[in-house]
Amino acid sequence: MTQAKVCFIGAGNMTRSIISGLVKHGYPSALIHATNPSQGKLDALKQDFAIEVSHDNAAAAQAADVIVLSVKPQLMEAVCDALSHLDLANKLIITIAAGIPAARYSQYLKQPIKLIRTMPNTPTQIGYGMTGIYAGDDISAEQKAICETLMQSGGKVVWVDSEDGLNQVIALSGSSPAYFFLFIESMIASGVNMGMAEDKARLLAEQAALGAAQMVIQNQQLSVAQLRQNVMSKGGTTARAVETFQQGDLGGLVDKAMRNCVDRAEEMAKTF
Ligand SMILES: NC(=O)C1=CN([C@@H]2O[C@H](COP(=O)(O)OP(=O)(O)OC[C@H]3O[C@@H](n4cnc5c(N)ncnc54)[C@H](OP(=O)(O)O)[C@@H]3O)[C@@H](O)[C@H]2O)C=CC1
């Protein structure tokens, strides 16, 4: 495994998720550095993972082989501008930001760069992450391997052939943990409305969600529709609930939500 010196610019939710996966997989803490303006997140990362931390983006980036840009898209231009005086010729830059096209970064950093775009998700924090990765033709096999090693430590990776594919990755896995959380939240609320204690409603809903996901994963020979049919006894309770979702056009609503997610990524590509 290639072990590069990695610096995360921005120490928020996703940086924490990725570092957690890296350290759990034995990536040396001494090779990981995170920067952030506020102190609290840095203290927590240092305490939990024994990594290097600082407020100085430029010094940390200068010392790194791999720079992971992990700030909100609206801050990316300013953050890159403040790194643009560095010589980045021998560094690999990885971005996890939604929306911003790969070509935009060399403008922000004011020099030619080697950049890989990725789209991880928060379950990376517990080893169940899913990351989509896009690299242009200028990226070497070794650079791709470094990126894959970093992102794979938190879960699975999938390479996409075109940059547009990353927007579909956002809709399918980057943003989608929130869809499932919303569904589970709604189930718990309904259970509570019907009189169930909240802790029991949560246990019932979360274990059903875990079991359903594992059923999909462990039964690749079956379609997801077949797994659903297997729960639906004719004239039974599940059929009544599923009919209710279908009458409300759940499939159409999911499609609309995912297309809106992609539209927002495309809007962001024009904005930032
Ligand atoms: N959350 C998610 O599920 C996913 C997010 N992403 C992408 O990841 C990126 C980060 O998102 P997320 O981790 O959720 O966001 P967070 O807001 O949790 O983290 C961003 C961090 O950047 C820090 N920051 C702000 N300004 C600077 C600066 N000048 N230099 C260094 N750090 C700075 C913030 O510090 P402070 O709080 O102190 O201001 C904050 O800790 C985004 O671009 C997003 O599109 C990608 C996939 C999934």
Ligand SMILES: O=C(O)[C@@H]1CCC=N1
């Ligand atoms: O909501 C967002 O913009 C980011 C990208 C994917 C998940 N969170």
